[in-house]
Amino acid sequence: MKKDNIIATLGLNTVFNGNLSFNDFLTIKGKYIGTITSGGTLYIEDSALFEGNINVKNSVIAGQIIGDVTAEEKIEVLSNSVIKGNLKAPVIKIADGVEIQGRCQMIQDADTIDIFSTTVNQLKKSVTII
Amino acid sequence: MAEIHSERVKEKDLDTIMGEDIKFSGTLSFSDPLMIKGEIEGDVNATGIIYIEKDAKITANIKASQVQIRGQVIGDIIATESVQLFASAKVTGDITAPKVKMENGCFFSGKCQMSSEDSV
Numbered sequence A: 001m002k003k004d005n006i007i008a009t010l011g012l013n014t015v016f017n018g019n020l021s022f023n024d025f026l027t028i029k030g031k032y033i034g035t036i037t038s039g040g041t042l043y044i045e046d047s048a049l050f051e052g053n054i055n056v057k058n059s060v061i062a063g064q065i066i067g068d069v070t071a072e073e074k075i076e077v078l079s080n081s082v083i084k085g086n087l088k089a090p091v092i093k094i095a096d097g098v099e100i101q102g103r104c105q106m107i108q109d110a111d112t113i114d115i116f117s118t119t120v121n122q123l124k125k126s127v128t129i130i
Numbered sequence B: 001m002a003e004i005h006s007e008r009v010k011e012k013d014l015d016t017i018m019g020e021d022i023k024f025s026g027t028l029s030f031s032d033p034l035m036i037k038g039e040i041e042g043d044v045n046a047t048g049i050i051y052i053e054k055d056a057k058i059t060a061n062i063k064a065s066q067v068q069i070r071g072q073v074i075g076d077i078i079a080t081e082s083v084q085l086f087a088s089a090k091v092t093g094d095i096t097a098p099k100v101k102m103e104n105g106c107f108f109s110g111k112c113q114m115s116s117e118d119s120v
Helices: A120-126
Strands: A014-022 A025-028 A031-038 A041-044 A049-051 A054-061 A064-066 A069-077 A082-084 A087-089 A091-094 A099-101 A104-106 B016-018 B023-030 B034-036 B039-046 B049-052 B057-069 B072-074 B077-085 B090-092 B095-097 B099-102 B107-109 B112-114
Touching: A014 A025, A025 A031, A087 A091, A091 A104, B095 B099, B099 B112
Parallel strands: A014 A031, A025 A041, A031 A049, A031 A054, A041 A054, A049 A064, A054 A069, A064 A082, A069 A087, A069 A091, A082 A099, A087 A104, B016 B034, B023 B039, B034 B049, B039 B057, B049 B057, B057 B072, B057 B077, B072 B090, B077 B095, B077 B099, B090 B107, B095 B112
Antiparallel strands: A014 B023
């Protein structure tokens, strides 16, 4: 995923406590306590500490999360992230070295590619390279 | 009246930018410069500089070292260094700061108290 078009960043030395909603992209590098609801893409950087629930379209996680993550399309968990909570999305990608304490639920969706009925080439195209 | 000639801050230099599409309600605290373009409701408690851009709507009491306003603020502002209101600014609330600048054309309704730098 491209990171060039990100227009919103919550920096390292910030503490947010409350509810937030956005439409496009958001990167969190600092501390956030509360909920995030969005139809966009949320990036949680490795320096971030998130306490609360996330409900977005796409989510890329590299930091620490205490709470549930629900995504309409996809959740990507990058290496060294820590998640204490449940993950729920049609597509979930978890890298090596991730610590997850919680349930992982794949939602059945008509738009989701069925890995058992698609060709290898199609599957390769559907995978995002980090 | 002399206009305020302050250099516009470069977005690249800022660590935190809250875009136009962001709506936040709650408490926000930070120590680095921060730019707000969206909507905020609640409390802002900071030791850094806060830039409130043209389309921003803030319904909150703001505490910061410096406050630069180009957008709309409803609430009291307390700054330890300065408060600047640009032409597009709309402020309803009290301002307390050692230095206050207001550009021609801005809207300000409230009390203004120039405190000495030690007392804030």
